[in-house]
Amino acid sequence: xxxxxxYVLGPNQYGKAECRLVRVxxxxxxxxxxxxxxxxxxxxxxxxxxxxGDNAHVHATDTQKNTVYALAKEHGVASPExxxxxxxxxxxAQPWVSGTQMSAEQYAWERxxxxxxxxxxxxxxxxxxxxxxxxxxxxxxxxxxxxxTDLVVLKSTGSEFAGFPRDRFxxxxxxxxxxxxxxxxxxxxxxxxxxxxDAAYAAVRTAMVDAFAGTHSLALQQTIHAMGAAALDAVPExxxxxxxxxxxxxxxxxxxxxxxxxxxxxxxxxDRPYGLxxxxxxxxxxxxxxRAWTSVPAFA
Numbered sequence: 001x002x003x004x005x006x007y008v009l010g011p012n013q014y015g016k017a018e019c020r021l022v023r024v025x026x027x028x029x030x031x032x033x034x035x036x037x038x039x040x041x042x043x044x045x046x047x048x049x050x051x052x053g054d055n056a057h058v059h060a061t062d063t064q065k066n067t068v069y070a071l072a073k074e075h076g077v078a079s080p081e082x083x084x085x086x087x088x089x090x091x092x093a094q095p096w097v098s099g100t101q102m103s104a105e106q107y108a109w110e111r112x113x114x115x116x117x118x119x120x121x122x123x124x125x126x127x128x129x130x131x132x133x134x135x136x137x138x139x140x141x142x143x144x145x146x147x148x149t150d151l152v153v154l155k156s157t158g159s160e161f162a163g164f165p166r167d168r169f170x171x172x173x174x175x176x177x178x179x180x181x182x183x184x185x186x187x188x189x190x191x192x193x194x195x196x197x198d199a200a201y202a203a204v205r206t207a208m209v210d211a212f213a214g215t216h217s218l219a220l221q222q223t224i225h226a227m228g229a230a231a232l233d234a235v236p237e238x239x240x241x242x243x244x245x246x247x248x249x250x251x252x253x254x255x256x257x258x259x260x261x262x263x264x265x266x267x268x269x270x271d272r273p274y275g276l277x278x279x280x281x282x283x284x285x286x287x288x289x290x291r292a293w294t295s296v297p298a299f300a
Contacts, residue, residue: 009050013101013295015041016064023077031121034077035107038084040064041295042091043099057096067091079197080104081144084135092137099138101295105149106131131201132187134296143292146201146238147187153209154181154248159217179267180217181248184208185299188231188241189292200235207234208243220247220277228281239289240282244299247275 017039025032042064048054071090077083084102091100107130109123129151136143159180164172186208194200211230217223228241250267278299 009047011043012046012050013041013043013099014046014058014061015039015101016061016068019065019068021068021072021077023072025076029120033109033123035109036077036080036083037105037107038068038087039103040068040087040091041101041103042097043101045096045098059091059094059097064091079201080106080131080133081135081146081197084133085142085144088135088137088142099136101134101136103134104132106133129184134187136292136294138291138294141291143289144190144193145187145292145296146190146197146204147185148201148205149185151184151186151205151209152181152248153184153212154179155213155217158215159223161219177264179250180220180223181250181269182220182245183248184212184227185244186227186231186241187296188235188238189289190237191239191286192237194235194237200237203234204231204238204241207231220245220275221279224277224279225281228279232281232283239286240280242278242280242299244276244278247277249274 019038019040021034021036021038023034023036025034042059045057048056049058067090068087071086072083075083075086084104087102088100091097091102108126108128110126111119111122112124113119113122129148132145132147132149134145134147136145156179157177159178160176161172161178162174162176164170164174186204188204190200207230208227211227212223215223215226224243224245228243231241232238249270251270252262252264253266253268255262255266
């Protein structure tokens with residue numbers, strides 16, 4: 001390597017990852033619980049910290065962690081999106097910060113003990129999907145992404161797979177009736193604030209689930225497109241949605257060695273290898289906005 005070779009610092013950011021935040025709203029006898037995993041990232045005039053170890057412009061990651069908890073107390077946590085917008089508003093106003101990425105996962109809890117003493121403030125953690133959100137800022141511009149991961153869905157019929165090319169390596173038989181199962185990861189981009197972030201999330205989720213259930217699937221690709229289109233139909237403020245679905249294969253077990261006919265009732269659930277189908281569904285004519293997706297995987 002030449003001693004005269006020079007290097008240039010490329011894109012960079014830094015912050016505090018995975019601040020576990022539980023906020024309890026105690027204003028009424030029926031408490032509200034928000035359980036988040038929050039990460040903060042700052043972009044801006046921080047090159048000297050990387051190249052020279054000069055921390056004069058560095059907002060400590062511990063300060064960023066403390067800010068998460070303090071602003072949760074001062075502003076509450078109405079929704080992941082609303083809270084991330086509060087965090088982004090705070091940090092974009094600080095010296096040397098020109099852009100931010102605030103992200104969160106929200107874990108679901110459900111009330112337990114309905115009708116019994118304590119039912120207004122007792123919860124059980126559910127095993128359903130995790131809600132996700134990202135707020136990015138770039139100068140004066142703000143971008144909001146909603147999302148979810150680990151939404152596991154299955155239909156026991158109403159799914160086919162046939163008509164695909166065959167060659168000497170093809171062994172998969174065609175089928176007009178199979179189990180279709182997947183674990184959905186999705187991100188969607190809002191083009192404008194919505195009056196109720198929780199309602200918008202619920203509408204997108206319901207639209208995707210209903211489309212999965214209601215689409216007679218000729219391929220998981222077709223189902224993904226139907227789910228994305230349904231989400232855009234449900235929430236006009238959503239410009240695009242990215243969906244990633246591993247095909248959770250279920251193979252009918254050959255019971256003939258035991259003198260039994262399976263009849264599509266007994267399957268083995270294979271965890272790997274698996275098909276992985278991914279797609280983006282966009283509104284026609286809506287400009288792309290790559291800044292909204294900075295550091296967010298295109299597909300999970």
